[in-house]
Each structure stands twice: as C-alpha cells, then as structure tokens.
Amino acid sequence: MKYAALLTNDADAVAAWEQMTPGEAQAARAVEVPKWEALYGELGPSGMLGFSVELDSPTTAKTVRVRDGETTVTDGPFAETKEQIGGVMVLECEDLDTAIGIAVKIPVALTASVELRPIVGS
Amino acid sequence: MQYLAMIYGDTTQWESLSAEEREEVYATYNAFSEGAQKAGVLVDGAELDSTSTATTVRVRDNETLVTDGPYAELKEALGGYFVLECDSIDAACEWAAKIPGATQGAIEVRPIHVDPSANGGGAS
Numbered sequence: 358m359k360y361a362a363l364l365t366n367d368a369d370a371v372a373a374w375e376q377m378t379p380g381e382a383q384a385a386r387a388v389e390v391p392k393w394e395a396l397y398g399e400l401g402p403s404g405m406l407g408f409s410v411e412l413d414s415p416t417t418a419k420t421v422r423v424r425d426g427e428t429t430v431t432d433g434p435f436a437e438t439k440e441q442i443g444g445v446m447v448l449e450c451e452d453l454d455t456a457i458g459i460a461v462k463i464p465v466a467l468t469a470s471v472e473l474r475p476i477v478g479s
Numbered sequence: 480m481q482y483l484a485m486i487y488g489d490t491t492q493w494e495s496l497s498a499e500e501r502e503e504v505y506a507t508y509n510a511f512s513e514g515a516q517k518a519g520v521l522v523d524g525a526e527l528d529s530t531s532t533a534t535t536v537r538v539r540d541n542e543t544l545v546t547d548g549p550y551a552e553l554k555e556a557l558g559g560y561f562v563l564e565c566d567s568i569d570a571a572c573e574w575a576a577k578i579p580g581a582t583q584g585a586i587e588v589r590p591i592h593v594d595p596s597a598n599g600g601g602a603s
Contacts, residue, residue: 361527363557365550408523410562412483413590419568421575421586428576435487435587438551445483445560447525453534460536461543471536472550474557475528 359407359479360448360456363472364465365440371414392464405459407447415441440469447476481522481591482563482571487555488584490529507579515563520574522562530556555584562591 377385400406415434422429434441443465450456453473460471496504515521533549549556561578565571568588575586 359525361525363550408525408562410481410483411592413592415589417568418587418589419572421572421581421588422584423576423581428572428581430572434589435485435555435585436551436553438553440550442485442557457534457536457543457545461538466536466538469537470550473534473536474530474549475532477526477528479525 358450358452359476360450360453360473361476362446362448362456362460362463363442363474364444364446364463365469365472366443366465367469368415368437368439368441370468371441371443375414375416389464396462396464399462400459405449405455407449409444409446411444412442443469448473480565480567482565482568483589483591484561484563484571484575484578485557485587485589486559486561486578486580486584487553487587488558488580489554490556490558492583493558494529504579511577511579512561514577515561515574520563520565522564524559524561526559527557558584 374382374385397406418432418434420431420433420435422431446463448456448459450459456473460466460473463471465471493501512521512524530549533547535546535548535550537544537546558580563571563574565574568590571588575581575588578586580586
C-alpha cells in the first residue's frame with residue numbers, strides 16, 4: 358500500500374524563515390539538514406521511500422481555475438491555512454500503523470503536521 | 480524545472496457520483512495524462528483517497544498525537560497531484576489549466592525546490 362505523506366509547515370515559521378538574512382538561513386539549515394539526513398539514512402535502505410519532494414515557499418504558488426473556458430491564474434496558494442503543504446513523500450508501507458511510525462520521525466511532525474492519505478490503486 | 484500541480488476539489492461532490500460518472504471523469508484524466516506524457520511534461524502523479532481516510536500525525540513534547548482527518552478542514556480538499564516538467568511556472572500553469580479538475584475546483588502550482596534527500600530540505 359502506498360501512502361502520500363503531506364508534510365506541512367507552520368505558516369508563521371515559513372514567514373519567519375523568509376525574513377532571515379542569508380547567514381541566519383544558512384545557520385537554520387545547518388540545524389535542519391542533519392535531521393533530514395538521519396531520516397533519509399534510515400528510510401532509504403528500508404525500501405519504503407518513494408517519490409519525495411520539497412516545495413518552494415507558498416508565496417511562489419500560483420492557483421489556476423478554468424470557468425466557462427476562461428483560465429484565471431492568481432498568485433498565492435489555494436488556501437491560506439495555518440499549516441501549509443511544504444513537501445510530499447510517498448511511503449510504501451504494509452499498513453497505516455507502519456506509515457504513522459515513519460511520520461513521527463519526519464521533522465515537521467514536531468513543528469507542524471504530517472497528513473497520511475492512501476494513494477488510490479496502489 | 481519541476482512543478483507540483485495540486486488538485487483541489489469538492490470531495491463530497493466526487494463521492495456523490497455514480498460508477499459510470501466516475502469512469503467519465505477518469506477518462507478525462509487519462510486523456511490529460513496521455514497528452515502531457517506525449518509532450519514530455521508528465522513526471523509523476525497520484526490520486527489520493529478521500530479525506531475521510533486521512534490520518535494526521537503531530538508530535539509535541541515527545542507525545543505522538545494521531546487524529547483522523549486532514550491537517551486542515553477545507554470545503555475543497557487536495558485530491559491528487561501531478562508532477563510537471565516545464566520551462567517556467569507560466570508553462571506549468573498552462574498545463575494545469577488542462578487538468579480536468581481546474582474547471583470545478585482549483586489547481587495550485589508550486590515550484591519543486593530540490594530533492595530533500597539531497598539538501599535536507601523541508602524546512603523552508
């Protein structure tokens with residue numbers, strides 16, 4: 358069974374991140390990177406990790422709608438929620454409990470959330 | 480450059496469709512996928528099960544909190560995504576407009592930063 362893990366970030370934290378000077382951002386990344394490396398180091402050999410991406414900030418998003426054949430493109434994410442999707446990881450797991458066991462190790466689980474959704478037909 | 484096209488739609492509307500109506504919707508999605516694949520734009524894609532199957536995991540003060548349901552209750556929820564390889568976000572938006580869900584819900588297009596395994600990302 359495949360689960361899509363939707364990794365969210367706290368919107369305030371994202372805003373704070375964008376206010377950082379390059380030096381501050383580099384220092385913050387130096388703290389974050391080892392956490393992700395540890396996760397990937399553990400997940401990689403397990404064969405449970407599929408497609409995985411980090412998204413650019415919600416401020417770079419565009420939202421597309423088509424009504425009566427007319428396309429409208431607006432700047433910004435679809436919804437201004439407190440937590441915003443910042444990445445997607447596909448997890449190949451036997452069951453939901455195994456997926457939850459991985460989700461708790463994803464760094465954003467400590468600061469925002471990880472939503473697990475079964476992928477249809479997987 | 481890769482872009483994630485996230486498909487938001489009214490899930491209750493999807494659940495109200497008959498099997499035949501769902502087949503029709505799937506046919507329009509297959510037509511989109513084939514077109515995008517031929518153009519060399521389609522990288523990946525997935526349909527997510529309904530939000531009623533969602534489980535959200537948070538860890539606070541070493542306590543794991545597992546709740547049923549999505550991270551945010553929206554009238555229109557994320558139902559699936561495509562990964563598109565395009566030269567610019569404008570080109571990605573043009574492809575997004577061809578996704579069948581664009582006529583009812585909305586497609587959010589976001590640049591894919593980098594492979595998190597390569598830089599330890601997810602923090603931005």
